[in-house]
Amino acid sequence: MLALLHPVAQLSLREFSVHPSTTIGIGLFAAAYLWRARQGPSPEDLAPVGQQAPQSPDRPGPSGPQRLAYFGSLLLLFLTLNGPLHDLSDFYLFSGHMVQHLILTLVVPPLMVYGTPGWMLRPLLRRAPLFGAARKLTSTTWCFVIFNLVLAFWHLPPMYNLALASHPVHILQHLMFIAASVLMWWPLMSPLPELPRAAYPAQMLYCFLMVIPMSIISIYIAMADTLLYPAYAAAPRILGITPMQDQQYGGLIMWIPGGVFFYAVMTVVFFKWSARGEDTEASAQVGWVPGASA
Numbered sequence: 001m002l003a004l005l006h007p008v009a010q011l012s013l014r015e016f017s018v019h020p021s022t023t024i025g026i027g028l029f030a031a032a033y034l035w036r037a038r039q040g041p042s043p044e045d046l047a048p049v050g051q052q053a054p055q056s057p058d059r060p061g062p063s064g065p066q067r068l069a070y071f072g073s074l075l076l077l078f079l080t081l082n083g084p085l086h087d088l089s090d091f092y093l094f095s096g097h098m099v100q101h102l103i104l105t106l107v108v109p110p111l112m113v114y115g116t117p118g119w120m121l122r123p124l125l126r127r128a129p130l131f132g133a134a135r136k137l138t139s140t141t142w143c144f145v146i147f148n149l150v151l152a153f154w155h156l157p158p159m160y161n162l163a164l165a166s167h168p169v170h171i172l173q174h175l176m177f178i179a180a181s182v183l184m185w186w187p188l189m190s191p192l193p194e195l196p197r198a199a200y201p202a203q204m205l206y207c208f209l210m211v212i213p214m215s216i217i218s219i220y221i222a223m224a225d226t227l228l229y230p231a232y233a234a235a236p237r238i239l240g241i242t243p244m245q246d247q248q249y250g251g252l253i254m255w256i257p258g259g260v261f262f263y264a265v266m267t268v269v270f271f272k273w274s275a276r277g278e279d280t281e282a283s284a285q286v287g288w289v290p291g292a293s294a
Contacts, residue, residue: 021171022081026074033070033116037061041119048194049125062117070115073108080104081174090164092235094246098253104174105151106261109181110189118191118286125194138195140187140206147184148213150176155217157228164231184210188265191286199281200273207266211259218258222251 040061062070079085080103088096125131136142153159154173163173187198187206198206224247227233233243241249276283 016083017087018082019086021167022078026078030071030074033062033120036120037067041117044126045119045122048192049122049131062115062120066115066117068115069111073111073115076103076111077108077178080108090170092232092238093241093250094229094232095241095249095253098250101177102253102258102261104177105147105181105184106258109178109185113182113185113189113191116191118193121192125192131194134195137183138186138190140198140202143183143186144206144209147180147210150180151214152217155221160229161231164229188269193285196281197284197286200269200276200284202281203269203284204266204273207262207269211262214258214262215255218251218253218255220251222248222255224251 038061080100085096085100089100090097125134137146154163154176159173163170186195188203190197197203221228227243228247230243232246272284
């Protein structure tokens with residue numbers, strides 16, 4: 001029987017466990033954002049890659065809502081990877097992991113992407129090989145494939161059980177979830193017109209198709225007749241949930257709330273499309289002006 005990642009302790013809502021690796025990583029992301037915001041954009045940062053920089057540009061920093069979204073994402077990331085939810089998902093319940101997983105993939109990344117102005121990222125694209133690689137990786141097809149491959153890979157029983165048994169692998173799992181999820185959100189929320197969002201009809205199809213692999217994985221977990229992740233069977237039982245029930249609940253949490261979330265995003269995309277009144281790719285981009293794509 002695999003051991004849990006950490007020694008099992010009593011779950012307490014009064015104690016908040018903090019893990020240095022996550023705290024240091026989140027602190028570095030916060031510091032980098034503050035440094036870049038204080039530095040502000042150069043004229044070249046404000047022009048899409050390959051276009052001439054404006055002569056006398058305004059140099060605004062991140063807006064208030066962007067700062068709120070970005071630091072809100074880091075706070076949510078901290079609360080998800082530390083404290084009771086972390087302990088519940090690592091020590092006790094697979095279903096707790098699924099709640100954590102949905103927050104890491106469906107809530108934190110869109111806040112992070114929305115909170116990051118495009119000019120902060122543009123210096124990374126000035127080298128032609130990096131720009132070419134970024135164009136390919138942020139295409140709708142690659143974003144779809146990468147996210148779902150990462151999702152499926154880390155829910156294979158050998159890989160998931162390895163992540164429970166090895167702290168470095170566990171960290172790698174979370175990093176891959178977050179990175180793949182940022183990519184997954186890119187066709188819907190890209191802040192860079194040179195790495196564009198998909199057109200609104202394509203965004204709706206993208207969200208619809210995204211539900212299918214997630215449903216297949218969750219049905220596989222929920223309908224399995226054996227324990228896929230036996231480490232949780234060694235944990236103390238809480239809430240009267242058996243290991244098999246816990247596994248079934250975990251699959252259902254991925255399947256139903258995860259699917260409903262994407263359908264909700266589809267609804268938002270539809271109303272944005274309706275409000276803008278155009279179905280071109282240009283009309284879906286940040287900073288689009290009505291009539292500019294005509």
